[in-house]
Amino acid sequence: SQQGEEDPQALSIQEGENATMNCSYKTSINNLQWYRQNSGRGLVHLILIRSNEREKHSGRLRVTLDTSKKSSSLLITASRAADTASYFCATDGGGSYIPTFGRGTSLIVHP
Amino acid sequence: NAGVTQTPKFQVLKTGQSMTLQCAQDMNHNSMYWYRQDPGMGLRLIYYSASEGTTDKGEVPNGYNVSRLNKREFSLRLESAAPSQTSVYFCASSEYRGTDTQYFGPGTRLTVL
Numbered sequence: 114s115q116q117g118e119e120d121p122q123a124l125s126i127q128e129g130e131n132a133t134m135n136c137s138y139k140t141s142i143n144n145l146q147w148y149r150q151n152s153g154r155g156l157v158h159l160i161l162i163r164s165n166e167r168e169k170h171s172g173r174l175r176v177t178l179d180t181s182k183k184s185s186s187l188l189i190t191a192s193r194a195a196d197t198a199s200y201f202c203a204t205d206g207g208g209s210y211i212p213t214f215g216r217g218t219s220l221i222v223h224p
Numbered sequence: 225n226a227g228v229t230q231t232p233k234f235q236v237l238k239t240g241q242s243m244t245l246q247c248a249q250d251m252n253h254n255s256m257y258w259y260r261q262d263p264g265m266g267l268r269l270i271y272y273s274a275s276e277g278t279t280d281k282g283e284v285p286n287g288y289n290v291s292r293l294n295k296r297e298f299s300l301r302l303e304s305a306a307p308s309q310t311s312v313y314f315c316a317s318s319e320y321r322g323t324d325t326q327y328f329g330p331g332t333r334l335t336v337l
Contacts (some may be wrong), residue, residue, distance in 0.1 A: 155316075156314070158325045201266065212326065213269065214259075214267040216265060
């Protein structure tokens, strides 16, 4: 069963706008990861945030984690057409150290 | 470094045929994983190998077998393919089990007729 669930399922924005996607999960975690998947390709790791961290940045990416609400958000600032991809959160938890993936958010950035 | 490689890239099978999907990594990682990805379902773990010589079932192991041939290679075998196994299969590796970044291969697109 999937631990994390992304929201929204699909997001369409204009280049230059910010994109925010959320991940909710059910059981306590050790860490949460975000991955990107371009069409027809494998997943690429973006960022990992540990359960004792609240916010992390990497370039134009900002990830927050609220363990009390069991949720995380991924913010992509000043989006580009090249950011068009599906974004997945992966969480460990429920007694397993193996990350489980949500169904993903499909982001389309229009030039 | 090639990272994680998978062969073949595409495969079409008839129901009942068998095949082996190959995966290799050159990052000296201890843990390797097989996932399947279906539309609207995200990635689901089939089997994983926490370290050389060990394998464990994931969420959807039925109809599959795996072999951790050595530290580099982790293969996935379909003994008698079924249409329900039509999917995209991804191999991944990480330095250690679980809490480390996973590195994914490019995937194998399998169709079972």
